């Protein structure tokens with residue numbers, strides 16, 4: 813009886829897919845992949861994930877690159893794109909906060925998809941400099957709001973001073 817109830821309670825969680833998005837792979841100012849199509853209930857795990865081969869071969873990793881500290885934060889598709897605001901642009905946006913891999917801890921942040929609308933994210937690091945450099949991510953982009961146009965909007969957007 814108890815097991816049956818427990819299984820029923822967990823079943824909806826099991827049905828959702830899980831996606832992994834790497835931030836700063838190979839020290840790049842990138843999200844990998846930079847675009848996802850996901851359904852309600854799916855989980856996106858954003859993870860700071862830099863130079864895995866070096867991790868395996870050498871535990872004494874250099875800790876000096878600011879590229880090892882990024883955020884995934886929703887922002888506007890156009891207009892004030894960079895930097896994304898604290899807390900992220902909503903509704904149903906997100907802000908991972910800074911995921912610092914400076915200590916080699918491979919920090920991550922989970923976002924559970926709650927609608928099928930397009931959401932556009934970037935990185936808050938360096939007062940928007942990573943955003944302007946094109947470090948952007950699109951969840952469920954559309955024919956009208958494409959990843960490519962969002963990236964162009966970020967790269968041509970003057971940094972908004974707070």
Ligand SMILES: [Cu+2]
Nearest residue numbers: 882935937942
């Ligand atoms: Cu960044």
